[in-house]
Amino acid sequence: EAEVAQSPxxxxxxxxxxxxxxxxxxxxxxxxxxxxxxxxxxxxxxxxFQDESVVDDSQLPKDRFSAExxxxxxxxxxIQPAELGDSAMYLCASSRGQGNEQFFGPGTRLTVL
Amino acid sequence: xxxxxxxxxxxxxxxxEDVSMNCTxxxxxxxxxWYKQDPGxxxxxxxxLYKAGELTSNGRLTxxxxxxxxxxxxxxxxxxxxxxxxxxCAGQGYTNTGNQFYxxxxxxxTVIP
Numbered sequence: 001e002a003e004v005a006q007s008p009x010x011x012x013x014x015x016x017x018x019x020x021x022x023x024x025x026x027x028x029x030x031x032x033x034x035x036x037x038x039x040x041x042x043x044x045x046x047x048x049f050q051d052e053s054v055v056d057d058s059q060l061p062k063d064r065f066s067a068e069x070x071x072x073x074x075x076x077x078x079i080q081p082a083e084l085g086d087s088a089m090y091l092c093a094s095s096r097g098q099g100n101e102q103f104f105g106p107g108t109r110l111t112v113l
Numbered sequence: 114x115x116x117x118x119x120x121x122x123x124x125x126x127x128x129x130e131d132v133s134m135n136c137t138x139x140x141x142x143x144x145x146x147w148y149k150q151d152p153g154x155x156x157x158x159x160x161x162l163y164k165a166g167e168l169t170s171n172g173r174l175t176x177x178x179x180x181x182x183x184x185x186x187x188x189x190x191x192x193x194x195x196x197x198x199x200x201x202c203a204g205q206g207y208t209n210t211g212n213q214f215y216x217x218x219x220x221x222x223t224v225i226p
Contacts, residue, residue, distance in 0.1 A: 004155075033214075042117075042201050042216030043156070056213060091155050098212040099205055101146055104155035 002026040004105035006092050012111045018080035021108045025074070025094030031055075033102060034067055034077050035091040043091055049075060050098065082112045119202055119217030127225050132189040134220045136202030144205035145185040146214070147176050149198045156201055160187070192224050 005024040013019050025032050030051050035043035046065065048056040051072040060067065064083070069075040079086055089109050093102040119136045126132060136145070144163055148156035160171050162178035162185060169176055175188045185202055202217040 006155075040219075042119075042203075042218050044216070045213060048213070093155075099144060101144075101158055101161040102203075102214060103158060104148075107153075107155045109153065 004092055004094055004103055006105035006108055008108055009106060010109045010111075012113065013082050014113050015084055016081040018078065019082050019110065020079075021077045021090050021092075021110075023075045023077070023092030023105060025092070026103055029094035029096055029103075030072075031095045031098050031100070032069055032075050033093040033095075034075070035093065037089040037091055037107070039088075046077070048098075055098070079110075082110075084112050086110060087112045117202060117204055117215050117217040119220055121220060122218070123221040123223070125223045125225065126192055128192060128194060130192055132192055132196070132222060133186065134188075134200060135184060135186045136204070136217045137184045138204050138206075138215075139183070140204075140206055141182040142204035142206045143182070143212075144214075145176070145178050146203040146205075147174075147185070147187045148201045148203065150201060150219075151198050159200075189222075192222075194224050194226055197222060197224050 007022050032049040034046045037043045046060045047067045049069045052069050067077045089107045091107045093104045095102045146161050147159045150156040160176040165182050166180050167178040173190045177186045199219045199221050201219050203214045205214045
């Protein structure tokens with residue numbers, strides 16, 4: 001069964017360091033999403049791609065966060081510098097297109113010390 | 114942004130009992146999704162709803178897309194211990210940047226054997 005892949009599963013870093021997360025969506029899925037989920041809350045959208053283009057990054061803290069999907073397939077989310085408040089689960093999801101059901105990866109649990 | 118109110122926040126039930134939870138929105142949605150999330154994992158899609166009034170089942174799970182398009186319900190019949198987890202609703206609506214999904218705050222379900 002096709003799945004969304006994410007790595008690493010866990011990341012511990014010190015504040016002011018740079019971190020990067022990787023996501024490989026389900027093959028053929030044009031739309032890719034990055035979400036941040038704080039413990040006890042629902043996922044919140046950070047950025048949405050349609051193929052290689054950013055569709056929505058209105059909630060992405062652009063002073064420290066960046067995301068790219070250069071070839072319209074896999075994607076990288078970067079944080080530089082990391083802050084204590086960035087500790088959360090970072091989830092990647094993909095869908096066939098905008099408005100279609102989204103399938104999530106296992107997530108990356110980030111802890112900033 | 115659009116707010117989804119999910120209730121109840123938590124439930125403690127005996128194995129074999131039925132469960133009901135719901136999600137309401139201040140805005141009209143075109144799609145409703147229901148997910149289950151286990152600790153440390155990404156959400157897993159349970160049911161997708163696309164039409165107002167639609168009633169869809171997946172095994173012991175049944176979900177409905179409210180007639181007003183502002184709410185959705187999820188029912189679990191004859192609960193079992195593996196139903197334990199957090200259940201999230203997600204609604205899809207149009208924004209000035211296209212389609213976006215908004216997530217509820219989750220319902221934590223505990224099943225007592």
